[in-house]
Amino acid sequence: MKSLASAEVLSETRARLLRVATDDQPLWGxxxxxxxxRHLGCSSELALGERPMEPVKGVPSALIKFVALRTALPWPKNSKTMPELIQALDECPETGFEELVGVAVAKMEDVARATRLAPKHPIFGSMTTADWMRLGYLHADHHLRQFGR
Structure with a gap:
């Protein structure tokens, strides 16, 4: 299973992020x-423990985490984004696109290098380093595919 813990996967994901263009249009959403x-950068901040979020109530977190991280089932294309991540989009100062890409890449690399990540995810509950590495890859891949990358 692909994960940011793999130098090859990290390099591949970085290259895909760097190929995204300002005129790319979403295939869904x-x-x-x-x-x-911005969303990918903020999501990495969650993993790094830099962006606290309230737990999401609903389906048991262990079940959701297993399906999302350990099965080959595709993620829903129009799943809801956590309110704190939606709010974070509005926090974004006027900045160039290259800077946003740079932050997203740097934060993803910070996650890949981290020796200590947040103990919990708002939806998935308790997380190990391996869980965060898998989630980091899957989340970036999901959004890169959203934009045809």
Missing amino acids: RMTVWQMM
Whole structure:
């Protein structure tokens, strides 16, 4: 299973992020390419423990985590984004697209290098380093495919 723990997968994912262009259009969803880059950077901040979020109530987290991280089932194309991540899109100062890409890549690399990541995810509950590495790859891959990358 692909994970940011693999130097090869990290390099491949970085290259895909760097190929994203400002005029890329989503194949599904309402997120713009600018929002997607900001979203990926903020999601890495969650893993790094830099962006606290409230737990999401609903289906048992262990079941959701298993399906999302350990099965080959594709992620839903229009799943809801956590409110804190939606709010974070509005926090984004005026910045160039290249800077947003740079932050998304740097934060992803920070996650890959991290020796200590957040103990919990708002939806998936308890997380190991291996869980965060797998999630980091799957989440980036999901959004890169959203924009045809």
